[in-house]
Amino acid sequence: MSLFTAIRETYTGFKSLLTGMRITGREAMRPVITVQYPRETLPMPARFRGHIKLVLDPETGRPRCTACTLCAKACPSGCIELDGIKREGDKKKSVSRYELDFTKCSLCGSCVEVCPSEAIDFSKDYNVVSLSRDTFAQMDLYAKVEAEAADWARLHPPPAVAEASADASTAAAPAVANPAATGRATP
Amino acid sequence: MTTFLSLEPIRVLLYLVGICAFVGGNAAYLVLAERKGAGRIQRRPGPNEAGWAGVLQPLADGLKLLAKQVLVPPGSDSLLYRIAPLMVMAPPLMCLVTIPFGDTVVARNLDIGLLFVFAFGSINVMALMLGGWASRNKYSIMSSARVVSQNVAYEIPMLLVVITLLMMTGTMDLQEITAQQSGGFWNWNIIRGIWDFKAGHIGANLLMPVTFVIFFTCMLAETNRAPFDMAEAESELVAGAFTEYGGMGFGVFFMAEYANIVVGCSVATVLFFGGWQSPVGFLSGGLWGVGWFLLKAYALIFTVIWVRWTFPRTQFYNLLNLSWKILIPVSLFTLMLTGVLIKVPQWLHHLR
Numbered sequence: 001m002s003l004f005t006a007i008r009e010t011y012t013g014f015k016s017l018l019t020g021m022r023i024t025g026r027e028a029m030r031p032v033i034t035v036q037y038p039r040e041t042l043p044m045p046a047r048f049r050g051h052i053k054l055v056l057d058p059e060t061g062r063p064r065c066t067a068c069t070l071c072a073k074a075c076p077s078g079c080i081e082l083d084g085i086k087r088e089g090d091k092k093k094s095v096s097r098y099e100l101d102f103t104k105c106s107l108c109g110s111c112v113e114v115c116p117s118e119a120i121d122f123s124k125d126y127n128v129v130s131l132s133r134d135t136f137a138q139m140d141l142y143a144k145v146e147a148e149a150a151d152w153a154r155l156h157p158p159p160a161v162a163e164a165s166a167d168a169s170t171a172a173a174p175a176v177a178n179p180a181a182t183g184r185a186t187p
Numbered sequence: 188m189t190t191f192l193s194l195e196p197i198r199v200l201l202y203l204v205g206i207c208a209f210v211g212g213n214a215a216y217l218v219l220a221e222r223k224g225a226g227r228i229q230r231r232p233g234p235n236e237a238g239w240a241g242v243l244q245p246l247a248d249g250l251k252l253l254a255k256q257v258l259v260p261p262g263s264d265s266l267l268y269r270i271a272p273l274m275v276m277a278p279p280l281m282c283l284v285t286i287p288f289g290d291t292v293v294a295r296n297l298d299i300g301l302l303f304v305f306a307f308g309s310i311n312v313m314a315l316m317l318g319g320w321a322s323r324n325k326y327s328i329m330s331s332a333r334v335v336s337q338n339v340a341y342e343i344p345m346l347l348v349v350i351t352l353l354m355m356t357g358t359m360d361l362q363e364i365t366a367q368q369s370g371g372f373w374n375w376n377i378i379r380g381i382w383d384f385k386a387g388h389i390g391a392n393l394l395m396p397v398t399f400v401i402f403f404t405c406m407l408a409e410t411n412r413a414p415f416d417m418a419e420a421e422s423e424l425v426a427g428a429f430t431e432y433g434g435m436g437f438g439v440f441f442m443a444e445y446a447n448i449v450v451g452c453s454v455a456t457v458l459f460f461g462g463w464q465s466p467v468g469f470l471s472g473g474l475w476g477v478g479w480f481l482l483k484a485y486a487l488i489f490t491v492i493w494v495r496w497t498f499p500r501t502q503f504y505n506l507l508n509l510s511w512k513i514l515i516p517v518s519l520f521t522l523m524l525t526g527v528l529i530k531v532p533q534w535l536h537h538l539r
Contacts, residue, residue, distance in 0.1 A: 010513055014400070017498065024497040028227040 044124040049107045053123040054098060054145035061152040063145045064119035065095035071111035071120055079104040080111060082142075095119075098142040103133070202294035206283045213449050214442035215245035217488065224492045255434035263431065264321040271318030272432070272439035278307040278314070279446035286453045287362045289463045289476035300361040301349065304454055308409065311447055312338040315411070315418055318440065319428035330427030333503065334418040337408060340507050341415075344514035345405035348398050351518070351525045352458055355380060355391040365462030372466040377459045388532065392525045394517075399459050401518050403490075406451040408506070410444060412491060414498040415506055422500075452487035456480060460487075 035042055044050075054063045067084020079101035084093040112120050130136065219234065219241065226233025234241035259265045285300040287293040297303050312334055319331030355376065356364045368375050373384050380395030382388075392398060408415040419427040429440045456462055460483045463476030470479075501509070 006513075010517075020497045021493060024228045024493065027230060028224070028493075030230060032227070032232045033230050034232055 048124055050123040050125045051102050051139060052100060052111060052120050054141050055119050055121050056145060056148050056152060061149055061156060063095050064117050066117055067093045067095045070114050074110040074114040076108060077104040077106060095142060100139040100141050102136040102139045206280060210280060210446045214445040215249060217445040219245050221492050225496045228496045252435050252438040257434045257436045260323060260431050263323040267317050267321035271314050271321060272436050274314035275311060275443040276439050278310040279443060279450045281307040282450040285361060287365055287462055288480050290472060292477055296362045298360045301359040315428045322431040324430050326424040326430050327428050330418045330424050337417055337506060340510035341405045341408040344401055344510060344518040347518035347522050348402045351392055351398055351522050354525050354529060361457050365457055365464060368461035369464050371468040375461040391528050392521055394521045394524060398521050401514050402455060406455060410447040410451055413495040414501050416500060417503055417506060420500060448488055448491055452484045455487055456483045
């Protein structure tokens with residue numbers, strides 16, 4: 001190796017070191033991207049697949065599920081069990097019990113795909129944890145959706161009786177929904 | 188009050204306490220600065236739970252280390268094993284005695300200050316070697332061997348660089364070296380080597396920036412810092428010479444590493460960046476001087492941290508190749524160049 005090659009190699013090597021320093025220096029100036037987890041969380045992406053959940057109809061405040069049991073039939077692991085009843089004033093059946101065995105579920109999404117009324121969706125829950133197996137072996141999705149329905153009912157209080165009689169068509173839906181939402185103790 | 192402070196025993200005691208506090212505080216908070224710096228470079232916040240933005244983290248670490256038992260492994264040389272942490276901490280403390288922090292702030296200004304610093308700086312290696320040897324652990328002994336061969340290799344270019352500077356300054360007195368660089372940043376040795384503005388002629392060492400890079404590289408290697416931290420190569424040797432140390436024994440080794448960085452950067456500041464001299468020519472007396480000195484030294488210390496989190500660890504033969512094939516020839520060349528640039532003008536002057 002001639003002297004000039006040696007000098008040139010040393011020079012280019014040193015320059016590459018400075019380039020590295022420049023890169024780390026630049027990164028140090030950029031903002032911190034750590035999410036302080038228990039205090040901050042990232043929004044889950046739209047296609048994230050958590051355990052399934054029952055979808056609330058945003059207009060009536062009731063679960064969309066009609067208890068047709070197609071999801072239970074479509075499930076390859078047989079992890080869905082549900083019952084439906086015909087409630088007073090309703091034309092169709094609606095769900096009254098919905099249990100998911102999440103220990104068997106492989107999140108394949110067949111139930112979501114097969115549902116004719118788009119009543120099942122993937123939830124965005126990822127930090128589910130429990131000390132008991134039953135929490136996952138018998139996941140009570142109906143209780144969860146009823147809790148959501150109760151929240152919905154609180155946010156949408158029934159209009160006053162005078163208004164209800166004045167406009168029967170819009171008042172009809174909440175008037176039916178709310179007794180059912182509060183009366184979920186009765187099967 | 189002033190007469191009381193100027194009493195010799197009081198003065199010595201104050202400097203002793205001051206130096207210990209300086210070293211301890213630096214060791215504690217440079218660890219935090221290092222972790223914060225590493226975090227920022229990797230776009231993390233670094234330690235941020237203990238106190239506001241993690242300012243109490245060193246306290247928590249220190250208490251944890253103090254609470255741990257110092258175990259002496261069976262079969263080890265227990266005397267040497269216990270002495271090694273003391274020996275690793277003493278040299279940087281000794282070196283700080285002669286570092287001029289300001290025009291009057293120096294514990295003891297020696298006329299051989301530079302020699303003193305390098306003589307004690309080298310003992311650090313001995314301590315690491317002893318610690319590794321006494322541990323009776325294969326990793327520690329390998330680390331000891333590495334430390335010795337690395338330091339033998341890097342002591343040479345470092346001292347050659349220092350000789351180059353000595354030829355230029357003509358003195359080993361650190362205060363005198365600082366005083367020569369007064370009047371602004373263009374009079375600092377790193378620029379004075381290229382063109383001497385005070386005398387108005389060409390400087391003594393045209394390759395002064397290269398000389399500084401060699402000095403800085405050697406300083407990294409001598410203090411066992413990444414990318415030259417072969418002694419503590421955790422992916423190969425667990426923790427090298429400190430493998431068997433726990434509690435404050437390890438803590439002292441860790442503190443000594445930072446104390447050595449502080450000493451190395453202080454010496455670099457004095458030798459190349461004008462010590463406590465102001466970069467603008469005024470505001471250089473008293474506490475201003477101390478401020479300038481600390482500013483320059485911490486800028487260098489920050490660079491050391493920056494280097495550590497930029498470069499991966501070198502391989503051992505590359506480390507030795509760098510020293511023997513590049514740094515030593517280049518520093519020999521600068522030494523020769525300095526000799527020529529000092530002697531030839533004198534000779535020409537005689538001819539006239």
